[in-house]
């Protein structure tokens with residue numbers, strides 16, 4: 001038998017005290033009770049939970065009266081779905097029986113909604129005319145279903161799905177068979193559709209969006225869900241817009257905007273809910289989307305509180321139960337003078353349809369800085385996606401296998417750092433726990449080996465495990481070879497670990513011995529090519545390709561930029577730079593955006609700026625209508641949305657204010673981040689700002705194997721985060737600690753301490769030498785962190801610290817190279833160089849004229 | 854009958870590079886010049902997510918899209934390897950050192 005209901009993430013501990021409903025005769029006669037009187041409006045999930053929490057803290061403090069619009073005791077609303085599906089009876093879902101009310105001396109006035117409140121007199125009045133005074137009033141009126149304003153919405157047979165009465169109506173309709181239309185493919189609508197299907201109705205779900213449950217699921221999971229529900233006999237119409245509900249005297253069907261008519265004798269509207277705020281609004285309480293409350297659930301009137309779906313806290317309105325449990329705790333604390341304060345909730349949803357599980361939590365929209373870890377196993381019907389940002393889980397969507405939902409959600413809420421278990425994260429808690437336990441109990445290879453052949457390895461290029469294995473078996477025995485043949489890990493690279501493990505699984509030890517060629521155009525490795533360029537004094541890309549027997553006419557988009565860099569580094573001043581071998585950003589000296597416009601980041605030396613620069617930036621933003629300007633993570637300003645045609649003019653304007661390119665786009669020196677330092681900071685030991693500026697003046701403009709970031713902090717508090725930079729200086733009383741190989745990106749790595757030096761000049765000299773060593777020896781697109789892990793920090797120390805002559809030679813090679821690269825590329829372009837890169841071709845005759853002839 | 858439009862000379866386009874041509878109200882066209890001086894014209898939109906192909910790295914008779922590195926065959930406009938999709942192409946010819954592209958009507962037919 002199919003069970004279909006939602007499990008809230010936080011375990012619910014509902015009391016279930018047997019079958020019972022309240023009736024009008026039970027009305028309680030006021031006693032001589034002299035305690036403060038708490039009156040609750042709303043006998044629903046939040047109202048009653050609040051009272052429960054209060055009683056648990058101090059069961060004697062308040063006299064309690066509860067008004068409920070529904071003629072029942074307190075029941076578990078979310079279990080209405082299993083009731084509809086025939087899994088449970090109403091009696092099964094009662095939370096508090098009448099005994100609970102009487103044992104706790106709670107007066108329940110059920111079936112009699114409150115219709116007015118008088119805050120001056122401190123009374124509420126009910127529909128039947130009863131007026132009751134209060135000391136504290138708690139509004140817990142929940143939500144009203146949202147009814148879309150289409151013709152026919154009031155016809156008999158059109159209902160919502162909110163309370164027991166709606167379920168009764170649906171059961172009655174289902175008894176007569178026929179067809180039902182559910183408008184809304186969200187959580188509620190799908191529950192209703194499922195229940196009605198089980199009750200024997202022919203069900204059509206109409207959903208406005210293209211993805212079912214689009215607020216909880218991404219496209220991939222939504223599609224899987226849709227297919228599964230269709231497999232269960234439902235008709236799912238996505239992207240469908242309701243125009244009208246038609247019928248003569250009662251509902252007969254639904255008409256869509258495209259003219260389709262779907263006959264139905266029952267229409268369930270499940271398109272959303274609105275906080276029920278009418279009462280509060282009429283009483284003059286502050287109401288926005290919901291009734292506004294503070295952290296203690298107090299409204300704009302100190303004697304009136306509100307809780308549950310009817311409230312708005314800190315701009316948020318919730319439609320799930322987990323937040324209201326948390327609200328009720330803070331509310332009860334407040335009412336008993338403990339004042340812990342509610343801080344808002346992170347929510348997750350888990351949908352359980354027999355045999356298929358769906359879980360969703362947090363933000364899965366992705367975006368800047370977000371990294372997706374995806375696992376697809378088509379044969380098992382599994383889709384898992386965990387969204388990681390700054391080493392923390394920010395969202396998760398799971399389909400088909402949700403056992404780890406709670407684990408991900410827990411880490412999400414606790415903002416746990418997942419860097420250490422990142423590689424195993426997607427395989428779930430069991431694997432990650434083993435892997436992270438340090439005992440080396442589990443080999444990630446085993447996890448990869450366990451995947452089915454259909455499991456997707458590379459999300460960017462849609463390559464399955466089976467395809468990768470086949471490509472390895474056909475002779476691709478290195479990562480590069482796999483990338484070149486089946487494209488797995490060739491785009492964003494986030495599945496590189498998986499591919500490497502697969503190589504190890506398939507080839508065993510042979511994988512290391514397989515040469516990692518530079519790309520499919522050559523059989524040489526990066527190191528071979530580099531060595532040959534130096535040995536044979538090569539000066540241009542065609543020369544390299546000729547002498548080293550390139551297998552393609554002019555290389556590919558991965559070897560050409562690397563060759564250009566190797567040439568540049570080997571013979572600065574003599575090699576021929578090839579613009580066309582540079583990635584668009586380096587060619588355009590700006591960062592390309594998804595819409596083809598560019599962002600522009602002028603250099604701000606050491607993060608310092610002044611009114612003149614700020615004014616120039618402000619002027620550019622206005623003059624070129626830049627849609628956004630933002631402070632970057634590298635202590636400068638980024639101007640977005642500039643058209644390639646406008647770039648030279650923008651640069652000219654910035655140049656005029658004394659600014660040069662920030663190289664935010666290059667495999668090059670990016671920023672030198674500084675802190676306040678001894679000039680102003682009470683802890684500063686040295687002039688970190690000044691040193692940062694000097695270092696940036698020395699290093700700017702230099703091209704690198706990958707981007708390169710520097711920071712200088714004025715004391716070990718390290719406000720400039722020098723220990724996650726490629727080169728970091730931490731000033732101390734006795735001098736300067738030099739750190740290398742840090743990375744704050746995909747895999748965070750703290751720096752290794754290189755050495756300590758006594759003077760600023762030494763700090764600069766070591767910096768130049770280290771930079772040059774990296775430039776000369778790292779492979780293209782290898783940042784300092786993986787480079788140092790590959791060669792070992794001892795090797796770096798030996799070259800930079802121990803070998804004084806070598807250090808000096810490296811430093812002077814760096815400065816020599818800089819003598820060619822410290823020319824502002826923007827100024828050249830602004831003066832007209834390479835203008836064809838910015839201007840479209842102008843046909844001599846206007847197109848219009850020719851086209852019209 | 855095809856009408857041809859003169860858009861400039863070979864030298865106007867950098868080798869292994871591209872220039873764009875904008876026609877009012879129509880999609881931008883990218884005109885490519887390869888290492889062996891062939892010229893191709895395509896709508897300046899990657900079949901993947903509309904990346905501006907004119908800004909990509911040209912290698913052989915292909916261009917690597919600047920946004921996510923799909924490789925597009927310049928002759929057919931088709932994505933290569935395991936990627937699927939096709940960018941409309943526009944007929945081009947070189948005559949007396951000048952580059953001519955087919956007029957829009959044929960682009961519409963291709964699209």
Ligand code: SRM
Nearest residue numbers: 591592599631632633634636664670743744745746747783
């Ligand atoms: C603008 C900026 C975000 C911001 O608004 O703050 C930014 C923007 C981009 N970052 Fe970043 N990163 C920015 C600071 C950072 C930082 C923080 C920092 O530098 O202190 C980091 C982590 C530190 C680090 O690099 O160690 C960072 C780690 C990355 C990474 C991961 C690098 C890694 O080795 O793991 C990438 C991807 C890459 O380079 O391959 C990346 C790539 C990008 C790209 C270039 C993505 C792309 O290829 O288009 C973004 C360009 C956006 C654009 O079009 O302008 N960005 N990025 C920051 C520019 C700083 C600047 O002034 O130059």
Ligand SMILES: Cc1cc2nc3c(=O)[nH]c(=O)nc-3n(C[C@H](O)[C@H](O)[C@H](O)COP(=O)(O)OP(=O)(O)OC[C@H]3O[C@@H](n4cnc5c(N)ncnc54)[C@H](O)[C@@H]3O)c2cc1C
Nearest residue numbers: 006042044045046069077078113114141142308309320321
């Ligand atoms: C079918 C269904 C399934 C759901 N499934 C889930 C799920 O899986 N997970 C989840 O987290 N959430 C789920 N929800 C949402 C969850 O039920 C609500 O978040 C929760 O009930 C909100 O509690 P509340 O006390 O604020 O509102 P309610 O529980 O609606 O209580 C409000 C009560 O106040 C009464 N009332 C209103 N106005 C007055 C008045 N003027 N005078 C007296 N009484 C009044 C109402 O009649 C109602 O009984 C589901 C909801 C439905 C309808």
Ligand code: SF4
Nearest residue numbers: 675681684714715719
């Ligand atoms: S790192 Fe030290 S000197 Fe620099 S701002 Fe922070 S506390 Fe001050």
Ligand code: FES
Nearest residue numbers: 899901902904918
């Ligand atoms: S837009 Fe061209 S590869 Fe994505």
